[in-house]
Each structure stands twice: as C-alpha cells, then as structure tokens.
Amino acid sequence: MASEEKRIEDELSYPILLSERVRSAVDEAESFKLECSEVGKQVDRLSQMLRTVVRFATTAPFLYERPIRRIVAEVSKNLERALTLVRKCKRQSVLRRVVTITSAHDFRKLFNFLESSVGDMKWLLSIFDPDSGGNNGIVLSLAPIASNDPILSWVWSFIATIQMGQLPDRVEAANELASLAQDNDRNKKIIVDEGGVSPLLKLLKEGSSPDAQIAAATALYNLASDQEKVRTIVNEVGVPAIVLVLGDSPMKVQSRVATLVARMAEHDSVAQEDFARENVIRPLVTLLSFETFVEDRKIELGKQSIHSLVQINKEMEKSTLTKSKPSSNSRESNFTPYSNSYSSSSYAYYAEGSSRGGHNHRKERENEKPHVKLQLKVSCAEALWMLARGSVLNSRRITETKGLLCLAKLVEKEQGELQFNCLMTIMEITVAAESNADLRRAAFKTNSPAAKAVVDQLLRLIKDVDSPTLQIPAIRSVGSLARTFPARETWVIGPLVTQLSHKNLDMATEAAISLGKFACPDNFLCMEHSKTIIEFNAIPPLMKLLRGNEHSQLHGLTLLCYLALHSGNTNALEPTRVLTALEGADRSALPQHPKLRELVAKAIYHLNLYHTGGHSQRLTYVP
Template sequence: MASEEKRIEDELSYPILLSEQIRSVVDEVESFKLECSEVGKHVDRISQMLRTVVRLTTTTPVMYERPIRRIVADVSKNFERALTLVRKCKRRSVLRRVVTITSGTDFRKLFVLLESSVGDMKWFLSVFDSDNGGGGGIGVSLPPIASNDPILSWVWSYIASIQMGQLPDRIESANSLASIAKDNDRNKKIIIEEGGVPPLLKLLKENSSPEGQIAAATALYNLANDQERVRAIVDEVGVPIIVQVLGDSPMKVQTMAASLVARMAENDNVAQEDFARENVIRPLVTLLSFETFVDDDPNLHQPGKQSIHSIVQINKEMEKNSSSVSNSSINRNRPFKSSLSNSSYSYSYSHMDGSSRGGNHRKERENEKPEVKLQLKISCAEALWMLARGSVSNSRRITETKGLLCLAKLVEKEVGELQYNCLMTITEITAAAEFNADLRRAAFKTNSLAAKAVMDQLLRLIEELDSPTLQIPAIKSIGSLARTFPARETRFIGPLVAHLGHRDLDVATEAAIALGKFACPDNFLHMEHSKTIIEFNGLPPLMRLLRGSEQSQLHGLVLLCYLALHAGNSDSLEQAKVLNTLDGADRITVQHPELKELVAQAVYHLKMYHSGVHSQRLTYVP
C-alpha cells in the first residue's frame, strides 16, 4: 500500500459522516418526499454495512484492504451525489426553485448508483465474513464495481483468501491466481497492482504446507515474466524468502523455488545480483551435485586434489565455527538478509549427514522418485545459467563453489534438458572469462582439475555428437577460452577446422567465429594459431563457407583476413587463391563497411608475400 494512502478507518469514516448528513437533510425535505425517503433507506443500509466493515478492520489482524478502498471511494462519490440531490428538495424561495429544477429522472439515476453500492458492499462482506464461508472464501458473485472487468473481482477474492483464509482456501486461491496469471499479461498486471505479491510471498515462506509453497511459487513464477513485475517481487523483499525456501524445503518445493530464481534472474539484472548477494549460488550448486559424484571416480580422491565432498567437509567445519551467529535470532533491522544467507549455508552442507534444518528432509530426498530428483537438477542448472548470464561476479561465484566440476560431470553423464542447461551455464561462464582476465586465470588455468574436465566435455560434444543444439554452445565456449590455450595445445583447433565444413551452416559459422578468436590480434599466440589452422587444412572449407549466408560470409571473411595477416607467407594461401577471393569481397564489405580496412590490410600483405617479396613482413600503410 502506498505510504500516502489514508488509514482504512479514516477512509471509512468519511462516507459514514456523509450518511448522517443525508439522513438529517431527508427529514427536512419539502418536495419529492417519497423519493428522498427511499434515498434515506438505501443510505442507511449502506451505512450499516460500512459500520460492519469498521468492526472487521478493528478485529481482523490482517485485512486485505484493496477492494474496500476502491468500493468505499465509489460509495463516497454516490453519497456526495445523494446529498446534493436531497438538499435541492428542501424548502427554498420561489427563485431558487425555478433555477434549481429536480426531476424524477435524477432520483432514478441515483437509485441505480446506490443499488450498485449495496451490491458492492454485500459482495465485500460475503468474501470477508468467516461465519458464512468467507474469511477469504472465494466469492462466486460479481460485484457491480467490477461488472466491466470480472477478473478484478476474482483477483480480489483470491488475494483476500490467500491473505486471510484457512490453509485449504489459501492453497486453492494461490492455484487460481497462478492459473489466471498464466493466461495473459493483463491479468498479471492486475494481480500486481491489487497487491497480490505480499500474500503469495507469505504463503511461500510458511513451511507447514509444501503444497501451499508450491502453489505460491507457481503463481509468482507465472507473474515474473518481465522486468517490471520481477522488480515488484524484489521490492517486497522476495529474494531472501525465495533463497530461504530453496535452502530448507522438500525437493518439490525446491524445484519450484529454483525455477523462480531462474525466471527472475533472466528478466531482471537487479534480481540477478540480489540473489547472488543472498548467496543463492551455493545451495544451487549443492542441490545440483546431489548424487552426482560417486566414490568410484579416482580423480576425485587423488592426494592434493579437492573433490566436491572435501569442499563440503571444509565448509561444514566453517559452518560449525559460525553456528553461534547463524542460529541467533533474526536481525530485527534486516529480518532476512544475514539470517537467511546463513540458513542457506547450513542446508547446503548438512543435508548429506542429516544435521541442521536441512536434515528434516533427508529421508524424503533419498526416497524421492528419480524424475523428481531430475527435475530439481534441471531447475537448479537453469537457475545457475541465468545467474551467470552476463555476470562476471556470479560466474566467479559458481567457479569458487567448485560448480565447474559438477557441471562438467553432468554434461558427461546426462542427456536432454539437464545436460543442455549445464552446458549453457558453462557457456555463460566462459563468455564472462573471455573478457575478464582474472576469472580466466583463476577458473581455467591449465593444471585445474575442473577446467580440464570442462575442456574434455566440450571437446567430446564437438567431436562425438551430431547435435547442433549442443555443438554450437560447446564451440562458442571453446572460442571464449581461445586465449587460455598454449601454442602446443592444438587438439581443439582440429575439430573446429573440421566443423567449418559442417552441413549445418550455423555450426560452421560458429566454428569460424571461434577460430577467429584464436587467430585475432588480441590473442598473444595469433601467429602460431593461424599457422595451425592452415596446417589442419582449414582453407578449403573456409572458402566454401564464404558462399553461404550473410553471417557465414561475414565471419568467414574475418577469419580469412586474420589468416592472411598472420600467416601470409604460407603457400596454402596462394594455392587456395585467397587473394582473388579478398579482391572480390566488395559485396560483403559494402554490407559491412567496418571490414574494409581489415580486408585492405590482408590484400596488401598477400600481394607483398606472393609477388616475390618474402624477405621480411611488410606493414600495411593505409
């Protein structure tokens, strides 16, 4: 509720005061006495219902005020109109009666408005009257105020039920909100505007009913499909609540919470960073690694190398040392920030041995159906993907939790959506590392077990699978890491060169982009890599790629220019008639004028090298 809004008691006092004024004037009228008497009866009836609402507001601990504010505002307008009309019927001079003419039509219009107010008040009381199945019960009638927009009355009823009703009604109403929110964006907007987010978050936070938590999370998920609505959830302090639920709930609830994290992070960078500050990445990685690492993997137990389980044990000890802080009462100034972050740590590293709060669900986790466990991992992997997307800091956090090793293992073992989500997370991390040297050096150093596992899986996907859906992100990841490979590490260049001739043009284009990152001037080893590309017979498929789509021509031409610049003395370039191709690249450079200078440099170098001038490398002079 906006801070400038009046207290609900103050809102209600105004129409009650108007009703008393109307009653007083009705007793004094000289004309249209019968009509004024009917006005008085309508006003008295509405006034009684307003007083009932006043009693409700003083006795109900939590009142959903949005509909009554709208209805009371409408009642006040109708009462003001009634007061004006009955005042015209008081005894006046002949001149005033001539100037101010009152007719039966005015009263008929007023009766319609007052009847509407009676209907609105009856509807409101039916929704909130616990003795008659209300207390948040879903109203089946349609209030006149919402006659032109039935969704509004449904939303009011559902939100009132979630906020004030009994648990079964709250769950039913949350599911109903989720359903209408899924229909269209207008419904989503109404739910947000009418204050639906706070009661949904409250239901999500209550761990007494997993069914209720799932219903609330589903409704929030359906709402959070654009930045404005995600920001509404963030502004209601929703992020810490979601992280808490993710850290200490049954598996099905965690699945929906992880999906909600993914959608909010996807649509709003503020939510993306808020989730990271609340330390959501650590429990996500831990849930993703559940039953992933097995004892028969010798690489995870070699002396001096930390497995995911050793990291778990280290952090469990750290958690014990800080338990006096994490188990303290909630900080009253910031009710969620520190305490919920600590609870996430506690769950993440204690569910394996049944200690702490997460242990409450240990048996349920072990006994869950395989498809439930799989869906949880799919949601967690998607959440990590969206958290890492475009964020160097989040990508770093994932690598610091040993998430790379977990992702590589799942890419190796799994298929379908889980494999794809893990691969896309790796792709986002490598994309961040491409432009951040610190992350690149920390996460992808050559002696890193996790980095080696990732590289091996990327290479396997490129070489062994025939799936563009997986090959394209794998190739993109290799290209992002081009600056990490030493000159002797040629095992990635060969497969990329082979894919320049792939029958799927998108795969071939992505291979050209990746090889361009090996051969570009920003790569310290561009000379060596360019020669290697030519040695792997990359020119013939590259020349064919130049006859493809606009995108393939663009990236193929860039790669060809780099090869000409950095390995211009190669006879293969002359045999492939690269110079003729570059001379005839006018059509591409017209569409992409930023390439004109690069092509001109490449042509100059080739003419120098292949016109008898081989003694030294000449520099292009524009």
C-alpha cells in the first residue's frame, strides 16, 4: 500500500538514482572489470528507458500506472543486486576478499536478471507507443515479468490501450477484455485487481461512439458475476455513470446497459439500492413503455371529436411542460377504469417520458429495427425484475411510475422472454406488497385500474395458458395479493381451485400455497374465503395432493386444516372424510414441523367439536 500511495514520479526516481550509483561502482571496480563493464552497459540502457518513462508519465493526459509500478519495483530489486555485486569488486584488503568471494557465476545470474528488466522496460515503453504495438496499437507480446502468467501481460496491455489509446484501439481492447472475462473467474479477478473497471466506466461514460459504449458495457457485464466484483464497480462510482448512459444513448447501447443494471442488481443489494437512489427505475419504465400504448391511443383518438382532440392536445402540452413530480395519490386519479383504451393524461405521461429518456436519439429510436426495440424491452424488463426482487422500496417506485399498467399490457400482448420478465417483475412487486401493507394499499387498492389490469392478466395466464413456467409465477402473485380481495371477488379463487387437480404436482402445490393465503388466519376474510374455496369443490383434489411428495403434503395439509377450522358447521367440507385424512396424515413429516402438528391437532379438535359422529384418539388438542 505504501508504494501505491507514492506519486509515479517518486517511484521512478529511486531506480534512476540506483542506476547512477551502479555506474559509479563500475568505475571504481578493481576485479572482474570486464563483467562490471557489461553490467554498466545494461544499467545504462535501463537508466535511459526509465528516464523515457518519466517523460511519458509527466506528459501523458491519462496514465495507466499499474504495470509501471510492478515493473519498476522489479527493476529496482535487480539494480540493488547489481549495486551489491559490483561493490564487491572494489579494491579491498586480502581478508575482505577472502570473506566476500565473487565468482563469474554470480555475474551470469545478474546478467539474466538485468536482461529480464530490459525486456520488461521495452514492453512497458511499447505500451506508450501505439506504433510499436504491431496489432492496431495493442501490444500482444509478453513482458518477462509475466512470463509465467501471460494473461497478466494481455490484461495490462488492453487496460492501457483503453485508457491511453486511439478510439478504434480502445474499442478492440474493451472487446478483448470482455472476451477474457467471459472465459473464467480467474481472468475476471485479474482484470478487476489490475484496475480495469475504472477505464471501462470512463469509456462507457464518454459516449465517443456506440460501439465503444457497447464494448465497455459488455466487458463490465462479464465482470459483474458476483457480489465482490459488482461492489468494485459500485465503489468506482459506476452506478451514476451507468444511469446517465441509460437515460440518453442509442437504443443498442441502452439495451446493453439495461442488461448490466440487471446483472449488478441481481448480485448485490448495495448496487440495487444505489441504482434506485439514482432514479434508474423511471428511464427503465419509460423505455419499456415505448410504443406499448400507441395502438390503444390510435383507437381512442379515432373515437374523439375535433373538440376532444384539441382538449387532449392541450392536456399533453401542459403535462410535458409540468416539471414538478406529482404525488402518488394524484397519479392514481389520472386513470380511468381498465379497458383497451387509456386516459389522455396517462398517454401524456408516457409521451413525456419517451421524450425525456433520450431525446437526442428519439428519431433514431423510432426508426430502429423491431428486433432491437424488442431486445431493449427485454433488457429493461429484466432490470426492473432484479431491482424489484426482495425490495419493497424499489417495488413501490415501479408502481409510482405507473409501471404496473405497462407490465400488465406487455404480459397481455407479448410472448417469450419479454412476457416472462414482465411477469416476474409483477411477481416480485406482489411479493413485496404481501409483506408491506402500505404498498399493498397504495398499488393494489380495489379501484385501481392498474391493479385490475394486473389481476386480469394473472388470471388469464392461470386459466388459458398451458405453461407452468408462466402459470406458477401468476399463481404466486395472486396468492401474494390474497389480502387485497374482498369476499365478493370469488372469481379470483375459482381458477386457483381448478389448478389443485393439475397433473403437474408443482402447479398443484403452488395453487395450494396461494389458496392457503386466502384461508389463513392472517387474512381478515379467511372465513368467507374458506367457504368459497370449499364451494368450488376443492376438497377432492386436495385429498389427492396429500398423496404427493413431502412438499405437496405439507402445503396440502396446511390448506386442509385452514378449511376445517374456518368452514363453520357446513357439511360441504365432508367432515368425516377430512377428519380421516387428517388423522391418517403422514406422521413422519409432523415431528419436523411442530407448527403444522399443532395446526392439525386444532383442526381435528374443531371437527370433533362441531360435527357429530367424528372422533379422534390419535391427536388431541386442548385449547
């Protein structure tokens, strides 16, 4: 750390001083004069190259210091060896010469050390001189100091080129680093340890060319494979730079940067928080909503009178000019009930956001190829998914930007990766809402068009799409929202009960988990929901679920207990059959789940108490 704190000029002054001392010692040598003379020649070459490096160091606007410090430290060690050996050849007493025996072998070893230092300095100088690189300015030769690890030489060369080279060479070097980082974790560690993150961020932020930004973003993406490396990018003040580029860049660049945001948020909660603090969610939602509402707007405009169109234009102009951020309550009032058309103020919001998020490239974006537009949306949806995962605050921010309505629309219209990423974002938001009553009330109140649009699409996936990959997240989302549905919303429960008999055991188990959230005591309407679940004939498929694996048994048994406790005196529960099932439940799982054991005991006690003809001797419960 001490050497890192010194100025590079101070680092270079020490070996230059050593070389002068060696030259003086060579002039004073009395023995091995030929060998000492050869040492002097090697040291003179090193001294000349060191002085050349000093000139570069003091004049270059940007200097990559890492290889300089490593190589200069090794040169200094070898110059110290030379000084020690040459001084032994100075005139001295017979006794001193006997004690300090110098041999030709010592000089041969020293020559090897000095030749390595000369090779290192030649390599170092080639980095500063693009014309000597031999491959478009990138030095691909190996420094002797890194002969046992050629990757180190390449990393040094690529980083130096990114920091000090011409634009085409910088792009190529960034691509080379991206390729190295993709190969293995060791390469990633070398790149990070040798200071590669800062030059890549600089290249990304400069905006010198889209190719350069894409190369830099790709390299950073490949590096950001774990928390430690992501934290390095964060510590290099990378988050503000990334958000800045995302806000105003060509679409291809935005797509790659959005993927980088997703990768960093996935691996590090600090990055996740920093991105939200830098307000990355708004441009992501804006880019995701690009052209999403165009067709709906055309339909709506086609039905308007001339007077209405004039009024809408005035509203859009007023919305665009307004810079103050509205409160969440005022934003909610902008919506009309969910249908295939949207209010003028909502459309104005998206129009304003589209012009804000990269106005310099708006025309380029409109003329971009469809697959590029699609990839951008896929990347933005993935970024929102990772930002929302496990974060109540970020989930709230997405809902405050009216992201829910956009996500619901894309789940309805799109397929493949974009649909899946949007659905997973919705799932993370609903999970956050399940754990936070304020978010649940703000984003999923019953009169919210955005919330209704989301629920409509979740139920459509559960009922009409034969894909567990999509249905399971949809089922989880509905379960997370269980406490938001009033008792009269029985249409939400029916599709979940249907999935209890699904041939895919995971699907059936997820349905049981979600229904359990409707029927559990934490739900204020658990009595009403339990009766509705029973009325939808949930008991027969639930009995079959008890014959599945341990996971399905656990959740099936939990739901069955809730239904038994909250069913009242109705015989629709088939109390005798349920009591038999509870008593015959696999006892091997109960000792591992004491809460479930207690729940089963309560359910059996309740059935014995309220339904005549039932009896139990295997489990007892004393309230």
